[in-house]
Amino acid sequence: MLQALQRRLNIPMPRRIFHDEGRSLAIDQLSPSHVWITQWDTSPSDPIIQFVKKHCQATTIVLCQKLTGKPSVTRIIGPDTPILIQEHGIVYELRFAHVQHPGLFLDHEPLRAWLTQRSYASVLNTFCYTASLSLACLKGGSKQVTSIDLSQATINWATRNMELNTFAGQHTLLAEDVFAWMPRAIKQKKLFDCVILDPPSFSRSKKKIFSVHKDLLELHTYAWKLLAPHGTLISSINTSNMDIAHYAACIQESFQLSKRPGGYLIIKTIDLPVTHPTRTLSDRYLKGFVCLTHP
Numbered sequence: 123m124l125q126a127l128q129r130r131l132n133i134p135m136p137r138r139i140f141h142d143e144g145r146s147l148a149i150d151q152l153s154p155s156h157v158w159i160t161q162w163d164t165s166p167s168d169p170i171i172q173f174v175k176k177h178c179q180a181t182t183i184v185l186c187q188k189l190t191g192k193p194s195v196t197r198i199i200g201p202d203t204p205i206l207i208q209e210h211g212i213v214y215e216l217r218f219a220h221v222q223h224p225g226l227f228l229d230h231e232p233l234r235a236w237l238t239q240r241s242y243a244s245v246l247n248t249f250c251y252t253a254s255l256s257l258a259c260l261k262g263g264s265k266q267v268t269s270i271d272l273s274q275a276t277i278n279w280a281t282r283n284m285e286l287n288t289f290a291g292q293h294t295l296l297a298e299d300v301f302a303w304m305p306r307a308i309k310q311k312k313l314f315d316c317v318i319l320d321p322p323s324f325s326r327s328k329k330k331i332f333s334v335h336k337d338l339l340e341l342h343t344y345a346w347k348l349l350a351p352h353g354t355l356i357s358s359i360n361t362s363n364m365d366i367a368h369y370a371a372c373i374q375e376s377f378q379l380s381k382r383p384g385g386y387l388i389i390k391t392i393d394l395p396v397t398h399p400t401r402t403l404s405d406r407y408l409k410g411f412v413c414l415t416h417p
């Protein structure tokens with residue numbers, strides 16, 4: 123309904139409009155007047171900005187350069203005031219100043235859309251960032267949503283997003299290390315009807331240096347232990363250099379390690395939006411599974 127209305131009003135949903143095969147440049151149209159450019163190489167950025175100025179009619183253009191092993195460098199052209207956008211009936215605050223990302227991962231739009239059509243009694247959303255997946259669950263009618271992120275600043279932003287929306291379900295936002303919180307919750311015998319894992323490729327906390335390649339097994343083993351009978355595990359990674367077959371095998375192995383009885387069915391795979399430029403390229407970096415357990 124909202125999508126139809128947006129089409130009529132000619133307000134596009136935020137979406138990625140360019141992403142090259144070598145993953146050196148991505149351009150996100152966040153609103154009719156806001157464009158976020160991510161550059162992963164050192165090629166001159168002025169021609170890119172000039173091109174976006176000419177073709178995208180944006181009043182605010184942000185260029186964020188991300189080079190391996192170096193802190194991101196962000197350049198803002200135009201007003202840097204936060205904006206509110208709407209997607210699937212959910213309001214999000216996007217930010218431009220003092221951030222390395224505007225606050226909404228456009229590539230997870232299909233998963234958010236799917237979650238707005240489901241209702242769980244309880245949800246655990248780990249690595250929640252600005253809580254967009256939690257908001258999608260609440261929009262769908264989920265009753266109790268617990269969201270965890272390492273960064274207090276991110277949790278504050280997630281709190282702001284929660285305040286911008288009125289949903290009946292209850293939510294709890296925690297600034298915690300997932301690798302400390304999950305074992306504690308297992309000892310306390312907590313169970314959730316849905317557990318969401320959407321980790322970054324790499325992160326460093328006091329407790330752990332996490333990498334998808336090294337720690338996926340441990341993370342998923344915790345998740346299976348926290349899942350109620352007939353529970354749903356949603357797992358997604360944003361990693362080009364992990365083969366989908368290896369990822370699926372890792373989930374299978376973690377299920378066995380968890381010593382959980384029964385089994386699980388993969389009821390859905392997670393993929394990029396149909397409008398996403400890289401769907402036609404070889405770099406299908408975002409991937410994932412929705413697994414439904416059975417006793």
Ligand SMILES: C[S@@+](CC[C@H](N)C(=O)[O-])C[C@H]1O[C@@H](n2cnc3c(N)ncnc32)[C@H](O)[C@@H]1O
Pocket residue numbers: 226227230248249250251252253254255270271272273276298299300301320321322325326327332360
């Ligand atoms: C890729 S983002 C998650 C995106 C989010 N699922 C969404 O759809 O918007 C990764 C997040 O994980 C958080 N993070 C990294 N390591 C963590 C840890 N050990 N415990 C909790 N959160 C962590 C980061 O602060 C960051 O916000």
